[in-house]
Amino acid sequence: MDMLVDWPLERLRDYLPDRDEPADFDEFWADTVQQAREVGTPALFEPYDARLSTMEVYDVTFSGFAGQPVRGWFLIPAHLDGRLPCVVTYIGYGGGRGLPHEWLTWGAAGYAHLVMDTRGQGSNGYFVGDTPDPDPVGLPHTPGFMTRGLTDPQSYYYRRVFTDAVRAVDAAREHPRVDPDRVVVTGASQGGGITLAVAGLVDGLAAVLPDVPFLCHYRRATEITDAMPYQELVTYLKTHRGDVDAAFRTLGYFDGVNFATRATAPTLFSVALMDAVCPPSTVFAAYNHYAATDKDITVWPYNGHEGGAGWQFPRQVELLRRVLG
Template sequence: MTRVREPQRYTVDVHRPDDFEEFWAATLQQVAAVPLRPSFDYVPERSTEEIAVYDVHYDSWEGVRISGWFAVPRPEYLPPPYPALMMLPGYISEPTVPKHWAKQGYAAFAVAPRGKLRSNQLFNPGYPGLLVENIVDPNTYGYRGFYVDAVRAVETALTRPEVDADRVGLSGSSQGGALTITTAALLPDVIKCGAAGAPYLCGFMDSAKLTHSYPYEEMNEYLRVHPDHEQQMAETVGYYDGVNFAPNIRASMFVYIGLEDDVCPPETGFAVYDAMKCEKELHTYERCGHDAGLHWVLPKVDDFLAGHLKPGAAGEGK
């Protein structure tokens, strides 16, 4: 008899370290001592009559210089201030210039955390590779700097005078969904809303058992070589699991998942959603995989973000 998959009934087992809060408070305190040194270089060949595009750089964890793209309406097209919309990337995807979002009235920032092509000078574990980079030590695990890079991107966006600090949103799918969750949790007083699709980095240990697709298969491959490291791995990823970040989120959240996702198991999507204590909404799509129902959900994501961030409504967030 064929077993019917019921991801919403699955119990995800996530270890939450006793010093989880202290670990991340210390991390943010440590990186605060690193000067941000933001730079925004205007790129005329990527700009249009309506949109100005900037090549962005800033300093982050351990002094790594991080890049991104910033696209913003020209004031004669739409007067400031603008809500900031942070576009967070997937595991292997490279950020593209977010002119589409800028044309809608956002100050749109496409983030390229460490390891991406324009941010890989001092950190480049590769793909596959990032997920298991120092995965047996929470202090040096690759995602520590990665999570901080997303936080520092928000801080960089807020240095812009045309950005309304009261209207900051996050959006991304897969790894971008994970970073939406972690960034909202690490900046609870800053982020107003977040849209997280097919969230990755939630229920790490269960995910590696529920799927044999990459990137989680990196963990299985690592354990085949180092089976004695499983406990250390579980202890490390507890500091990085979206399920443990979720209760700290105060922003309004929009979560969407595909019920046949074989990359980021829907079981873990339900788990991170259930762990959220904020205002939230969940959208699930049958017969959809890692795309998480993209064709149907994108208009809903647009409406959710616009409803909270009000692009084109200059000054309403103040």
């Protein structure tokens, strides 16, 4: 049964928890991103016949973490000329890049659009994926992605994913039809968490649009929801009782709350008050710590993890029209 799953909205708006941030957070990420850029090669944009007469479509391969190939789609409105603003999209948990015709909305609104595949994902029954994760960790983990390499930040799964996401912005900025000063990042759920990571790691973004973001305020999430995927962490720690401190130390490097404090681009979040997957307090923790003064959050009081769904898009376009011109 749907119900409010967290605190009243008035308390959520004021929720500014202490952050659990490793002392070498910035050094860790600067080194990780620099290493990826040093071994990277130029992105490949290969024309792809998607049977779409109003959209130019390209099959993209770019260098992600450790130079490893990551797939994507690049779509651009066929009727527009010159350099365009570009929206980079990150995908929800378990999903892959899918098929080009599943990503027409941003192009229809007049933007170039790069969709990043998520390594190792894309087999959950909806969007198909095409990017392997060649760095599997042989340590025990709960089925899923949340606990792969959990006890060491160097080997944690989301180190690779977040680095891929930074490099996706680099790839978009390389394309001659993209205005590199007008790049926007967005995504829902896991995609929203990835969006926040990129917002804290990449300079000069034009806007940041995280919807019902996952991967935020991990400890509280494990304490107040029994929904997946956060339950993967609970299951792992229930079993590996001695790994609790090491696990949360690792998660400190990947917490959207910590990335939010470094994010300065204009932003529009969304949150749903009946969302048990990404509880509202975890979303507000990131939003309230988000460093930009130009920020807003859309509250969907009677929705679950679907959030605003299609209702959020017009609000996002309104923000982009204002900040991009």
